[in-house]
Amino acid sequence: MGTRRFGRGPRSALFAPLESLSRTELVTHRLADAIMLGLLTDAEQLPSETALATGFGVSTVTVREALTALRQRGLIETRRGRGGGSFVRSPAEDTTEVLRERLREYSPGTLRDIGDHYAAISGAAAELAAERADRDDVARLRSAVVTLETAARPGDRRRADGHFSIEVAAAAQSARLTRAEMALQTEVGPLFWLVMEDDSAHGLAVERCRALTAAVDDGDGPRARVAAQERISDAVGNLTERHLELVRQPRE
Amino acid sequence: MSGVRDDPGMDRTRAAHPTATPLGSATAAVVSVVRRTVDEVFEGVAGLRRDVESAFAGGTTVGRDDLAELYPTLTAPLRMPGGLAKGAGFVAAPQLLADAPWWLEWWVREPSGEPSRLVVDVDPDGEDFYDYTTLPWYRDPQRTGEPTVTGPYVDYLCTDDYTLTFTAAVRNGDAFLGVVGSDVDVGLFEAIALPSLRAVPCPATLINAHGRVIASNSPHRRGGSLVRDVDVDALWEHGTVAGTRLARCGNFPIGLMY
Numbered sequence: 001m002g003t004r005r006f007g008r009g010p011r012s013a014l015f016a017p018l019e020s021l022s023r024t025e026l027v028t029h030r031l032a033d034a035i036m037l038g039l040l041t042d043a044e045q046l047p048s049e050t051a052l053a054t055g056f057g058v059s060t061v062t063v064r065e066a067l068t069a070l071r072q073r074g075l076i077e078t079r080r081g082r083g084g085g086s087f088v089r090s091p092a093e094d095t096t097e098v099l100r101e102r103l104r105e106y107s108p109g110t111l112r113d114i115g116d117h118y119a120a121i122s123g124a125a126a127e128l129a130a131e132r133a134d135r136d137d138v139a140r141l142r143s144a145v146v147t148l149e150t151a152a153r154p155g156d157r158r159r160a161d162g163h164f165s166i167e168v169a170a171a172a173q174s175a176r177l178t179r180a181e182m183a184l185q186t187e188v189g190p191l192f193w194l195v196m197e198d199d200s201a202h203g204l205a206v207e208r209c210r211a212l213t214a215a216v217d218d219g220d221g222p223r224a225r226v227a228a229q230e231r232i233s234d235a236v237g238n239l240t241e242r243h244l245e246l247v248r249q250p251r252e
Numbered sequence: 253m254s255g256v257r258d259d260p261g262m263d264r265t266r267a268a269h270p271t272a273t274p275l276g277s278a279t280a281a282v283v284s285v286v287r288r289t290v291d292e293v294f295e296g297v298a299g300l301r302r303d304v305e306s307a308f309a310g311g312t313t314v315g316r317d318d319l320a321e322l323y324p325t326l327t328a329p330l331r332m333p334g335g336l337a338k339g340a341g342f343v344a345a346p347q348l349l350a351d352a353p354w355w356l357e358w359w360v361r362e363p364s365g366e367p368s369r370l371v372v373d374v375d376p377d378g379e380d381f382y383d384y385t386t387l388p389w390y391r392d393p394q395r396t397g398e399p400t401v402t403g404p405y406v407d408y409l410c411t412d413d414y415t416l417t418f419t420a421a422v423r424n425g426d427a428f429l430g431v432v433g434s435d436v437d438v439g440l441f442e443a444i445a446l447p448s449l450r451a452v453p454c455p456a457t458l459i460n461a462h463g464r465v466i467a468s469n470s471p472h473r474r475g476g477s478l479v480r481d482v483d484v485d486a487l488w489e490h491g492t493v494a495g496t497r498l499a500r501c502g503n504f505p506i507g508l509m510y
Contacts, residue, residue, distance in 0.1 A: 026371060132478055134462035136388055143386070163382070170406040173464075173476035175414045178406045219480075 027056055027066035035075045035088055046076065046086040099194050103239060104246040106191075111243065114188050115236035119229045121180045122165060126212055126228035127221040128172035137171035141213040149206045157202055158193035164209050168228070171216065195238040204234055275510075278452040279499055282508050285448045286458065286501040289441065293336055293418045293434050294399055296329035300432035301420050304342050308424045313350040319357045327359045329434055330367040336444075337361065339370065339411060339435035343390060345428055356384070360411060360435075370410055382409050393421040393431050401504045404438045404466055404476055414438040414476065416466070442467040442475060454510055459498075461488060461505035479509065 034040045046052065049067070053060040067086055070076045076086045106114075129137070144167050148160035162185050169178040195201040208231040215224035303325040308314055319326075319342065329337040341358035349355050354374040359367040373381045384390050387409065389402040399420045407415040419433035449456050449469040457468035463484030465473045473479070487498045487509065499508040 132464075132476060134464060134478060136462070140386075166408050170408050173404065173406060173414070175406050175412055178408050179412050182408075182412070 024062050024065040024069065027052075027058060027062060028069045030056075031066065031070055032073065032075055035070075040088045042088055044088045046088065048085065096194070096197070099190055100242075100246060102191060103194065103243050106239075106243060108240045108243060111236055111239050115232050118184055118188065118192075119232040121177060121184060122168065122228040122232060123225040125165075125169040125172045125174065125177045125181060126216070126224040128174060128177070129168050130216045130219055130221040130224040132173045133171040133216050137167075138213065138217045140167050141171065141216060145206065145209045145213055148209060151202075154193070154197045157196040158189070161193060161196060161205060161209075162189060168212065168216075191239065192235045194242070195235050198238070201234070201238055205231060208234065275453055278448070279456065279508055279510055282445065282448040282452060282456065282458070283499050283501050285445055286506055286508070289336065289444055290401065290418070290502060290504055290506065293329075293436060294420070296335075296337060296340065297399065297418055297420050297432055297434050299328065300326060300340065300342065300434075301422055304422045304429070304432055305424065308422075308429055315349055315351040316355060316357075319344075319349070319355070322357070323359075326357060327367040330359055330361040331365065335361075336436050336440065337434040338413075338437050338440075340433065341370075342422065342430060342432050343384060344430040346385060348429055354381075354384075356410075358410065372409065384409060389417040389419045389433060390431050393419050394428055397421055397423075399504075401460070401506060403460070404464060407435065411435070416441055438466065438475065452510060456508060456510040458501075459484065459507055459509050463487075466506065482509070 031040070031046075040046075046067075047055065049060050049063045052063045056063065067076065067078070070086075071078060075089055077089050078084070078086045129141075133141070141164070144160065144164040148157065148164055151157040151160045165181055165185065166178060169181040172178075196205070208227055212224055212227035212231070215221075215227055303322055307318060307322060322342070326341050329335055329340045339358060339360045341356065343358065344352075344355040347353050352374060354376065356370065356372050356374065358370040358372070360370050362368050375381055385394075387402075388405075389400065392400040392402065399418065401416060401418055403416040404414055405417075407413055407417070413435075414437070416436045416438055417433055418436065419431040422429040422432055445458055445467045446469070449458070449467060452469055455468070455470040455473070457470065457473045457479070458466040459479055460466060463479040463482070465475050465477050465479065467475065482496050483493050487493045487496060488505075488507065491498050491500075497510055499510070501507060
């Protein structure tokens with residue numbers, strides 16, 4: 001099977017050649033993102049290893065490693081023999097289901113602890129940002145708030161929310177806090193962003209981000225820290241409620 | 253230096269009665285070190301600009317593969333042992349390349365010696381995509397046409413390091429094609445400036461246009477923090493405010509405050 005049917009629309013970039021220094025992780029990330037974002041839908045057959053290798057501009061060994069990684073994550077399944085190949089396992093509609101399942105497994109105490117860690121990082125970043133942000137930094141924060149406010153789809157909201165937090169950490173002039181923020185987003189971001197599908201939670205997040213930006217603009221560190229901490233606290237509260245709701249329902 | 257005693261927060265006691273010559277020659281030495289460093293980085297950037305401009309001069313369509321041919325020159329600043337640049341390359345204006353609407357041909361120095369290409373999400377629908385045209389290192393040379401020093405800032409788009417970025421616009425006639433540039437680690441820049449800063453017999457601090465501290469001989473001026481006890485805008489405009497002076501280090505927004 002060729003890659004021709006992937007050649008149009010937003011999916012065309014998906015199978016565009018990768019850079020010469022691409023690695024297994026890059027192929028894995030690209031495909032995993034596409035599956036999580038729903039660009040590749042459930043039960044869809046992936047191109048053959050050779051076609052993927054040609055499309056990505058990598059060796060078949062690299063593609064094989066990436067497919068193994070995706071299989072281990074349960075994102076594809078491979079059938080052998082006639083009509084065999086690799087098939088997508090997680091449709092976009094079910095991505096939320098995967099997250100819900102993960103949320104069910106976290107206890108309220110674990111959620112609280114994740115929240116404490118996140119609040120420590122983002123609170124410190126916000127307080128330092130208030131001390132150190134210049135006019136350009138504040139302008140970028142404002143524009144990130146507008147992007148978050150106007151984002152309608154959960155995916156866009158999630159991305160905008162992530163960008164805002166990274167802008168805050170960057171405004172703090174701390175490379176380490178920025179990396180810590182990024183690492184937390186990778187680890188627990190998807191879970192926290194589950195709340196973004198809820199319009200009122202999205203509205204509240206926008207309000208907190210606006211308050212945080214205003215505090216940074218005023219150079220008011222303690223107020224910025226409180227706004228950042230409240231933002232995390234809102235999300236943890238929302239997630240804990242959802243968790244309790246989930247465990248009340250019988251498992252299928 | 254009449255106003256120095258009005259500033260109790262800073263240790264300026266040694267600067268109370270400086271003879272003009274040692275102070276003047278010490279600050280001139282800092283300015284000269286900074287200028288030499290900045291000039292060296294911009295020399296490399298000018299080389300990149302010539303190469304990228306000539307790649308587009310033919311008027312034919314240029315794609316990613318054509319940029320790959322620029323690899324030897326784009327990575328030249330990164331191969332120089334002991335060179336300043338830790339990253340260098342070309343960032344294309346949106347829709348410029350035939351086969352990639354957004355593109356960074358950006359390379360980073362590696363301990364092994366062979367530079368590696370920085371892989372950034374350039375798919376506008378991608379999770380980590382970022383519209384780089386709004387960032388100062390891209391926007392400012394585009395607006396002004398002048399070589400630009402951005403930072404210090406956390407370069408979250410590329411290496412997540414604390415960085416100074418030196419960029420210049422690339423043009424083909426009137427058309428803006430993007431920017432070429434080099435990244436320098438703030439820590440390295442600081443290390444280069446510090447010996448000359450330490451020879452200044454009073455608190456002396458390198459700042460950018462916003463008053464952000466790049467390097468200082470005083471522990472009270474921390475790298476990355478903003479100078480808030482001096483009117484920095486007025487300092488840049490007049491060169492002296494209430495006994496604090498600013499010596500510009502060339503035509504770039506780096507100044508020595510003392």
